[in-house]
Amino acid sequence: MTRSASSRLAGFESRELAPGSILHTRRETRRKTSHFRVSWIGDLGASIANQCLIPACLLRGSRSHPSMRDISRRTEELWGMSIGSGVDRAGMRHVVSIHSEFPEDSRLPAAEQVFEQAIAFLTELIHQPHLVEECFCEQTVQNEALQHRRTIEGRIDDKRSWAIQRCVEETCPDEPWRFHEYGMVETLDTATPELITDLWRQMIATAPMHVHFSGDIDPEVSAARLQPLFDGNVPDSGQLRESIPLKGAEQTREVTEYFQVQQANLVLALRTSTGFDDPLHESMLVANGVLGQFPHSRLFTQVREKESLCYSVSSHNDASSGLMLVTAGIDVGSAPRARESILEQIEVVRQGDFSDEEFEMTLGAWDSRLRMIQDSPASLAEFDLTSRLCGREPDLDALRGRIAAVTRDGVVEAARRLELDLVYLMAPEEAS
Amino acid sequence: MTWTAKEKTLENSTLGERVVERTHSSGATVAFCRKPGYLRRYACFSTHFGSVDDRYRIGGGEEICLPDGVAHFLEHKMFEGPEEDAFQQFSRLGAMANAFTSFVGTTYLFSCTDHFYPCLDHLVNFVQTPHFTSENVEKEKGIIGQEIRMYADHPGWRVYFNLLAGLYKRHPVAKDIAGTEQTIAEITPALLQECWSAFYHPSNMILLAVGDEDENEFFEVADRLLSQRDMGPDPAIERILTSEDPGPARKEIRESMQVGRPKLLFGWKDIHRGLSGQELMRKELVTEVLLECIFGQSGTLFEDLYGRGLIDESFGASYQIHSDVGHCVVGGDVSDPENLIEMVQEQIERIRSTGIDPSDVERHRRSAIGHLLRAFNSLDHIAGNYCGARFLDTNPFEVVDLLAEITPEDIDRRLQEYLLPQEMSCSLVVPG
Incomplete structure (x- = not known):
């Protein structure tokens, strides 16, 4: 497209x-x-x-x-x-x-x-x-x-x-x-x-x-x-702390906590080692899109629709902290299978085993989403401000251009940086 | 096929909006609202079939009773196709698709920046092409079961539906839109097909587009799309309404959940069969102004409760009207709910005896026009407002003129018959 x-x-x-x-x-x-x-x-x-x-x-x-x-x-x-x-x-x-x-x-x-x-x-x-x-x-x-x-x-x-x-x-x-x-x-x-x-x-x-x-x-x-x-606003130079380098994952850890809930919430934290200024930043955005940001993404089509494991499942990439978070609302008994299924889909992206169509759909979805920002002054202000705070040029068309230039190889390279750091499970008290 | 009735134009000069409406020979209502300069386009195909439609008959036949949650289940299953789900094609076109079920309708929608007509084609096609199999219906029960549990853990949702259960003795508006895991277990492909045949006939549906497209082209394409399949004659559904008795079903419903602070909603219901569309809209507006006068942030009650730390900014009031019933919902996150309710009732009685301050009414009227202007920035709001109004047989653009006609006496008169202490029901979610 x-x-x-x-x-x-x-x-x-x-x-x-x-x-x-x-x-x-x-x-x-x-x-x-x-x-x-x-x-x-x-x-x-x-x-x-x-x-x-x-x-x-x-x-x-x-x-x-x-x-x-x-x-x-x-x-x-x-x-x-x-x-x-x-x-x-x-x-x-x-x-x-x-x-x-x-x-x-x-x-x-x-x-x-x-x-x-x-x-x-x-x-x-x-x-x-x-x-x-x-x-x-x-x-x-x-x-x-x-x-x-x-x-x-x-x-x-x-x-x-x-x-x-x-x-x-x-x-x-x-x-x-x-x-x-x-x-x-x-x-x-x-x-x-x-x-x-x-x-x-x-x-x-x-x-x-x-x-x-x-x-x-x-x-x-x-x-x-x-x-x-x-009036009267004269910011002190250097009053904000310098940015800190992003961390990678060490040994994967697991944390389970029990609450009065009917549904379990599974959250996987993956280290991306890819900040806003990284040449692979836009590739990581597209990798996240292929994995779990859209209804055509693998988490939705495979974990939800094919395996019927959950109603909500998605992934979110935060370049400023170098974290990708995958969340799913599941039956606690399905937690091991849900985790396995999510990791299988991450592996599919890492191996480049997604289709050209999935890749193209993700580029199209990203482009459409970025254009729609321009209809909302509140979203435009948010984009402008967060871009500046993260040291990125607040230029929507430039970002659209960089995303359009992402390649399949770039997505695979970005996805291979993903390291599972922590698996968090919010479980019903009865399961303790 | 073509158009059967004269084109209607709904407009208002204060809002600066205009919706052109036609009736297609298939029976569908087709409408268009142009938003010059917007990059995003929005279209929806809505059926007048929601969670309150639990009993009906066709052609004088036997009464059919539906299990709770059918309209919502159907919404999920309409996305299923023989080859792939409907999301995939929207994704190929760079569009975002979604659907939602309310008390009165089910809406399928997309938004896009390009390829508007291929998206519209796909929208009409997938909603008019059901694909129900035993396997895909059973699979969906797992997904919807997780959705039901997700809402069961949502205290805001629980406190709201508990209030409806406290207000209504028999009316289906009190039932959860998604049903329960038990009621959806009864749903079969045959039942879904039966509901689809009855409620998804074009005569029960609205096709609406909002965005910067050409009006004539939209109607030409809509005509072609709605003419491509013979949907048969209008099934002439007869909805069987459940009459509601006065007085609340329960004075109070209390539920314990793991929450940080109590949530309180209280409300009053109305029973009003036989009101015309304009009378319904007028009643809704008068009630909304009344609620603002008593519970709004510029009133003494809000200031007093906030100052004492009993409420926070979440405290507010709204009114929801249906063709035969209506109810107001007041509350938010609170402390000391018993004391708060006492203070609320004292304030209502004080205003009932002293009367509404006319300057309050004038300010709220002015404010309401500003809120309408803000809301009409949103394509989604325009669509939701239009479809909701048409399902109630009202004209959404009459609201400004009706607001101008409201007098302080109207508000006083309404207060004399409404918000009576013996009619009130409360819902509480408390930490536990």
Whole structure:
């Protein structure tokens, strides 16, 4: 299948306003809403839980809208403007963000306008929070610390994600990506109004910062309106830790843990030894696609459809940590066979025993997926940011070109790097 | 074959969207919504056959009762072909395919960036070509069994379906969409064939495309595809509705699971046979505004509960309407559920006696229009919204005008008859 030509859609126009802090704006005429995201970058680590409280505290009150209720009423007045916060990880980096969407002025009835007011409101939320004696309110900080503690404790509610996280913790006991982006509950005991206010001041003053904006407005104009968000932001050079080399596997280890579940979750952690800057990076992406990323992939067609061993089975490649994770929801009695069957499919890819059609379908699926990113400003912002954090050029067409150039031999070479490091099984308690 | 009725255009100037709808001589409803500039194209072929369709008769014949989970099982099996499963051809075309079963319908869909018409051809073909064998039906029972267990470990799913079981005494909306491992054991190839013949006739289906394609070409191709096989006369299915009695089936259902914090949902049901499409939509909108006024983030109740640490951001309310029943669902992750319910009931009674603040209604109306604008960015949302509305015999674009007509008196009137304490049912998932 031939690859489609470049989509020629407007990309971000990026302006570096301070070393490591960049404003990205683009014109988007197809949608009915503008999309905004501001992200502050730090390092993953043991004590990041308090950083997670910063956006939550910012959204509890601003100078002219001092309560959560005032903020909600303001967003309703601004035509249902959405505002949310997030904490994520990208490799060894920790990303704290606030995102928002609001209607385009041109789409509103009766010549109403929202853009200027929305940006002013976001700027106030970030730079002028509701402070009492120069600090966040005691009640706000304690309340958000309690909420975040519960969020961390509630991670176990999603059994598949819990199994994956436990597998990564066991596989990488001394690597930075073992830390969950929410941090640890113990850290929250130290959360005081003074500390969280200091962390906020440090973050807006010294953390590398990215603002992504897509909307139906001249990028020069939106950039001028958004620039005040960077006021006072002068990142310290070298404050982020240097990247660490990827590890290979040693002896394969096995960990089984028992939970109150009906279904077992099997997670295989494989070391790829292939980072973003590796010449085989795109080949590893395609190898993962042949193995388990799509409905035509071998894990779906063989382990699920042919052997009827599971409903969900897939593989995921994370180049920033050099891990490929294969997950399957299975009956605990089928665990040995499921593991064997998954390893057989990995072997098929390593030996190059997949068909030309499987290979071509994977290239096509990757190309289609990358093109679709361009319809979503949120996905475009995510692609742009994670590319930069991983040291990759944030150019979708260039990535499409590199994937289209991957060969079967490249896929085999990449797959031969895979080393099984750890097999994690979340099993029902009755099976113990 | 060709088109039997005059073309209908559904549109709204505020939303800036337009759907052109025709009825094909095969009986199918065919619709198209153009989204200029979008790279992604989306199409779905949906049948009005969901989990609530558990009893029917054809041509005045005997009543047929279906085991729970048949519509969902059929969804899985339609992908099976004599040579290969339907995913393979979509993968060759670089498309992503999927399907889902809801209470009221089953939708087969694909999205792609290229080869739209070959994908559309494949979509219509595979949904109109069943291939059920004893072997492939038995094999699927293992896969769906794992899917059922996966959801059984999902506390959000459990708390939701337990609430429906608490609200409804007899109505099939309370049954799990996938059925149980016991009910799917009864499913045979003959039963699937019987259901397919009854519910997959074009007269019971919608073919819809959303994307940047040419409208005339789409209808020409759709005509050709729907004309290629004789699907026989409209089987004139008579759905047998199960009448629901007032009052909850149970006041409370409590389940223990391994969760980090309790999950609480509470709700109230409605019984409303005989309402027209527009009346249903109006009832839905009035109820949604009422729920926002009481439970929304800009209300005093949310602020109070959040401030006390009883709820988190997951707390919210929604309303789901069907042709004969409806229910609202309120709640999220909570602490101290008993105290919380007491505070909720006090607040409802307070608002019932003082009346709704008219400024709240105006803000929620404004906010609702903004949310609609945001939702109509999404091809998937447009498709889901359109099919859901057509199954209810409503016009999805009337929503803006109906919103404009809602008055505070409408909301007060609704509150006088709804959210009564004796009608409430609660569902709890607690750590244990």
